[in-house]
Amino acid sequence: MGSCGTWARQELLLKFRLAGYPRKHxxxxxxxxxxxxxxxxxxxxxxxxxAQVLCRHLGFVAATGWAHSAKYGKGVGRIWLDNVNCAGGEKSIADCKHRGWGNSDCSHEEDAGVICKDERIPGFKDSNVIETEQSHVEEVRLRSVVSGSRRQLPVxxxxxxxxxxxxxxxICDEGWNSQNSRVVCGMMGFPAEKKVNRNFYNASHS
Known part of the structure; x- marks a missing residue:
């Protein structure tokens, strides 16, 4: 009974997101x-x-393709799943055959990507959002203020x-800290945050 309860809680905590560069939504x-x-x-x-199962997890009606060999860049952290084998109709990726959570002989050079049909499942509640008391933030971007033609891409x-x-x-920077930056960087597919020169931005925005 105890192990079943633990498994159920972990299933409820499954979330999915798309990351990396270059990519589309x-x-x-x-x-x-x-x-x-x-x-x-x-x-x-x-x-x-x-990919069909994963795209449905992400709120899209279907997959049109998938990508291998870290086409969208190498991820960080754990490689949770390996040798995944879905029939395509499963409700959860956890219902597909695989080697077991965290059991993998891969490196991040083998991170998989998916290409989903650009059509959302009606009424789908996106799990890849930052929730606040008043709103859901689904898209963030960095607007470069560095002048010159040699602008770094990606920003x-x-x-x-x-x-x-x-x-x-x-977003106002009052109360902003490195944890906030880490979340935004993660939403944009970057592995971590770096310290920013706040004086430069205060001067350029004043």
Whole structure:
């Protein structure tokens, strides 16, 4: 009874997100949140049927393809799943055959990605959001304020903006800390945050 209860709780905590670069909102390195930790899926034996199940987890109606060999960049942390074998109709990736959570002989150079059909499941509640008391933040971006033609791509530093109604809104930095930066960097597919020169941004925005 106890082990079943533990398994059920872990199943409830499964979340999925798309990460990496370059990617679109409906494609990317697929990452799964299991046992309080984000990790990746190895591309060994990966199939379109696996992608179908994962795209539904992500709120898309179907998959149109998948990617191997860390096409969207290498992830960090655990490689949660390996040798995944889905029929395509499973409700959860956990129902597919695999080597067991955390059992893998892969490196992050084998991180799998998915390409989902750009059509959302009606009424799907996205698990890949930052929840606040008043709203759901689903899209963030960095607006570069560094001038010059040699702008670094992808943009790894800039003013944090969130999608709001039909436009973009800037976030105030009052109370902002490295934990906030880490969350935003993770949403954009970067492994970690770096210290930013706040004086530069205060001067350029004043």
């Amino acid at each position: 409906n494609e990317g390195r697929v990452e799964v949140f299991y046992n309080d930790e984000w990790g990746t899926i190895c591309d060994d034996d990966f199939t379109l049927a696996n 790894t530093e800039g003013i944090v903006e969130v999608r709001y109604k039909d436009g973009w809104a800037q």
